[in-house]
Amino acid sequence: MAQSTGTSTRSLHADDVLNVVTDVAPPMHLSTTFRYTANPSALVPWANLDHSSGDPTTHTYSRVSAPSSSRFETILSSLLNGKAVAYSSGLSALHAALTLLNPRRISVGEGYHGCHGVIALFSRMTGLQKLPLDCAPNDLQTGDVILLETPVNPTGIAFDISAFAEKAHSQGAYLIVDSTFAPPGLQDPFPLGADLVMHSGTKYFGGHSDLLCGVLATQREDWAQQLLTDRIFIGSVMGNMESWLGVRSLRTLEIRVQRQSESTSRLVSWLHSALHASNPARGSDEVAIQTVLKDVLHASVQPEVQGDWLKKQMPNGFGPVFSIVMKEEKMARELPSRLHFFQHATSLGGVESLIEWRTMSDASVDRRLLRISVGLENWEDLKTDLGRAFRELADL
Numbered sequence: 590m591a592q593s594t595g596t597s598t599r600s601l602h603a604d605d606v607l608n609v610v611t612d613v614a615p616p617m618h619l620s621t622t623f624r625y626t627a628n629p630s631a632l633v634p635w636a637n638l639d640h641s642s643g644d645p646t647t648h649t650y651s652r653v654s655a656p657s658s659s660r661f662e663t664i665l666s667s668l669l670n671g672k673a674v675a676y677s678s679g680l681s682a683l684h685a686a687l688t689l690l691n692p693r694r695i696s697v698g699e700g701y702h703g704c705h706g707v708i709a710l711f712s713r714m715t716g717l718q719k720l721p722l723d724c725a726p727n728d729l730q731t732g733d734v735i736l737l738e739t740p741v742n743p744t745g746i747a748f749d750i751s752a753f754a755e756k757a758h759s760q761g762a763y764l765i766v767d768s769t770f771a772p773p774g775l776q777d778p779f780p781l782g783a784d785l786v787m788h789s790g791t792k793y794f795g796g797h798s799d800l801l802c803g804v805l806a807t808q809r810e811d812w813a814q815q816l817l818t819d820r821i822f823i824g825s826v827m828g829n830m831e832s833w834l835g836v837r838s839l840r841t842l843e844i845r846v847q848r849q850s851e852s853t854s855r856l857v858s859w860l861h862s863a864l865h866a867s868n869p870a871r872g873s874d875e876v877a878i879q880t881v882l883k884d885v886l887h888a889s890v891q892p893e894v895q896g897d898w899l900k901k902q903m904p905n906g907f908g909p910v911f912s913i914v915m916k917e918e919k920m921a922r923e924l925p926s927r928l929h930f931f932q933h934a935t936s937l938g939g940v941e942s943l944i945e946w947r948t949m950s951d952a953s954v955d956r957r958l959l960r961i962s963v964g965l966e967n968w969e970d971l972k973t974d975l976g977r978a979f980r981e982l983a984d985l
């Protein structure tokens with residue numbers, strides 16, 4: 590399908606080529622194994638098959654390929670502008686990326702703490718050395734990796750992909766962009782220089798808090814073939830049920846993410862203006878917000894953006910996750926219990942809004958920080974809910 594076709598049209602039609610039955614809704618395939626042809630003269634043993642043909646309609650065993658995951662990957666290959674390979678989780682996708690590239694050094698920021706767990710596994714096995722994200726360019730050598738998460742977990746603040754691509758490539762290193770917080774429709778890291786794009790598909794690709802998955806996308810055919818071969822032996826494929834749910838979810842990806850991102854920018858703008866209002870009226874939302882909130886963090890209000898890279902990188906919105914920092918740890922512990930429309934839980938990207946006192950799952954962040962994943966509720970209801978809870982905490 591032409592890359593000029595719109596995101597939602599691709600979400601709905603990129604897999605039309607796989608419609609081998611007349612069902613409008615894709616059938617659910619649960620089989621782990623598939624019959625060979627009944628024609629003995631047409632039997633081709635696995636060792637003699639042309640695996641590079643990648644025919645997504647022929648399957649032998651679901652650790653290699655299966656109908657629903659092929660559909661899921663076909664749609665994502667179109668949306669991500671590169672060959673997409675799906676995994677059982679975001680972390681297994683990162684594991685596969687590091688297995689492919691096997692770098693000596695990896696330059697990485699704080700970001701999602703689980704990625705550091707994967708890096709620690711590789712350090713144990715291969716001696717992989719971790720460098721800070723702002724390391725000097727010549728600390729990197731050929732074949733090394735920069736892993737850039739943008740926007741970054743948990744704050745939702747963005748980094749300049751082109752600048753990190755330039756830094757990596759100047760040393761013969763590769764750039765992996767973890768674009769989980771900005772799915773297709775918000776950000777395309779390839780034209781900005783990414784070599785591999787990674788997603789925790791558990792978040793916006795799944796979109797309903799009911800499946801785990803990870804995705805890697807590459808524009809290099811040799812890497813795509815290697816990733817598919819490696820995955821057979823790492824065994825970290827997406828399950829059949831999850832893949833079917835994933836296809837269902839991708840149909841609405843763009844519209845979900847755009848609405849969630851718009852609502853987020855509205856909430857962030859409300860909080861940011863209130864926080865910086867001078868002489869707020871007695872008893873107003875502004876007073877409550879200034880009493881309990883120390884900061885609001887999101888790409889839409891991030892300080893120190895020089896030049897227009899952010900608007901170019903994220904032309905359609907700045908992502909559906911933001912963070913707030915309360916004045917006191919006690920307030921951060923209490924806020925989630927006072928909200929009606931935000932469930933207190935980890936993860937993000939679902940249709941329902943979540944809030945997490947981030948200390949619950951990540952010991953490395955400020956204990957006053959709460960991460961908010963904005964869902965599809967009416968944004969004014971979310972604003973009212975937060976405003977009321979801030980007033981209660983401020984004792985207004």
Ligand SMILES: Cc1ncc(COP(=O)(O)O)c(C=O)c1O
Pocket residue numbers: 678679680681701703704738742767769770788789790791792801802803936
């Ligand atoms: C930015 C980012 N990358 C990777 C992951 C890991 O994904 P998964 O939980 O699907 O393994 C997460 C999970 O929260 C994440 O937020």
